[in-house]
Amino acid sequence: MEAPVKPWILGLTGGIGSGKSAAAQHFIDLGVHTVDADHAARWVVEPGRPALAQIVEHFGDGVLQADGQLDRAALRARIFQSPEERRWLEALLHPLIGQEIISNLARAESPYAILVSPLLVESGQHQLTQRVLVVDAPEQLQLQRTMQRDQAPEEQVQAILKAQASREERLRHADDVLLNDRDLKWLQTEVERLHHFYLTLRGGQS
Incomplete structure (x- = not known):
């Protein structure tokens, strides 16, 4: 019997209001073991x-x-x-x-596991992962979503956006980018597409 292959680790990150949590939830629904750095x-x-x-x-x-x-x-x-x-x-x-x-x-x-972390890049947690998926959204959309979700004033959300890694910095570390600028159904379809691709990878790299 072959030894079981150790799951490889996918880092999942994205700025506030990018839809990172919704993407993570769909991976969980697909049976992927997920660890949340915030938890x-x-x-x-x-x-x-x-x-x-x-x-x-x-x-x-x-x-x-x-x-x-x-x-x-x-x-x-x-x-x-x-x-x-x-x-x-x-x-x-x-x-x-x-x-x-x-x-x-x-x-x-599961064949691969996910580390969900808003500060994956800033905290150096990406070093625990073999591959990085960034859920990305245009900044204007991040603002709108977060203001709606948290009933927060624009200045406050702007301040949080500034404190997080710049979008460019996150994207520089990304192996995969999921542009989440449509609806939830579309996001879930994209997650499923990525999931099937990830199942074909050994150790997180093609």
């Missing part, structure tokens, strides 16, 4: 996990809610004003999030 990031700071104790030791009890959960808004406010504090937090969390992602991907039983 891993939330999980490593759950109460009882070592990272939360270190954060409280460093920043004080002001970053905790009454129930012992991390108060994200308070922590964000603290690191927003101080690049040093932000770097301290990233140095603590990035390796832990990386370990969480790796151990979760290792449980995959």
Whole structure:
């Protein structure tokens, strides 16, 4: 018997409002093991996990809610004003999030697995992957979708767009680009097309 082929890892990313989550959901519906970096990031700071104790030791009890959960808004406010504090937090969390992602991907039983991360390129998480799919959308469309979805003012969405990797930077790392400028049905058809293609790949490269 041949040893089972270890699943290769596809990195899936896209800017805010690009439709990355809808694409990821359709891959999940097709049976692909998917790990969300945002979920891993939330999980490593759950109460009882070592990272939360270190954060409280460093920043004080002001970053905790009454129930012992991390108060994200308070922590964000603290690191927003101080690049040093932000770097301290990233140095603590990035390796832990990386370990969480790796151990979760290792449980995959599908021919390939997906790491969904909005910061795939910026965080260096693309190094965990053998191939990168970028869900792309024109910036004007990203703005409209996000303002509708989050009921957020344009300035706020513009600020988030600026903080994320530039579209050019993301596309430079892309092996595949899914231009999501139509409706959900079309997006799902494109995901299915890519899925069939990915099933033919060994190790993520043709």
